[in-house]
Amino acid sequence: MLFNSIGPVPLQAYLIVAAFLFCTGVWGLINSRNAVRVLMSIELMLNAVNINLMSFSSYIDGSIIRGQVFSIFVITVAAAEAAVGLAILLSLYRNRVTIDMESFNLLKW
């Protein structure tokens, strides 16, 4: 038995959850002072984008599912981004001995 796209959950519900996740990620990205938390916020935002892609792929593009392929690429890029971001973070910590975002002003002025 296949679930068809006229399920009990409308498309808008998925979009609302994704919008909330994205806004939480943006707020955390701006306000975190711990650099690891900034990376976690970026992951939250990428997940929100993925939820959008997957729900559109299932509801509107159900027979070709290009959205699922796109979300696999997004997952790949997110993994690469996390690895490089944490490596940069470790290198910064080794030089500055802090992970406070306010003290990372090397490139400012």
Next chain:
Amino acid sequence: MNIAYSTELICFLILSAVIISGSLAVVLLENIVYSAFLLGGVFMAVSGLYLLLNASFVAAAQILVYVGAVNVLILFAIMLVNKKEKLKPIEGLKTRKLISGAICGGLLVLLLRVSITTKWNLPGPSSIGEEATERIGEHLFTDYLLPFELASILLLMAMIGAIVLARRDISMPTNKIDNLKNEKSLIDKKIPLLSENSLK
């Protein structure tokens, strides 16, 4: 309303509640270790949403990559840099949080309005359900072949870049480091970023 529909609805409600409360906790909790574990919970709930959307392959990839790799990487980073430090207070932090909260709230309202008022082209073609994995494989090796290969190159570059960035700079022989320690004048000079700490 038969039982499959109500089960799907209940699953969706539980998963979205976990996602929303978990993401708020990730951002707001003081202890970063709790945040990291809750982030894993959020990733699991998102993969549950993918299962509700008939995408079992992407759900498995989400668990493998996000929970298995990214979250573990974040936990390792926390363990490597976890130092209790007193963050020095900066003025205007409250107003900054309030302003950014207002901006994010406005963005949320905008997104909600767009997603609710737009006339989506529903219902689309019926979902292919369990054939999705085969279809993804066909996509990856026919019309998305170039992005697929580019993704492999990207992963290789990210791996090499992470190794280069995160390794300790041990190429300098130790007697040279000792010589450098004795030279006081080096402190005034421009020291290369990666070997800065090895001089101390």
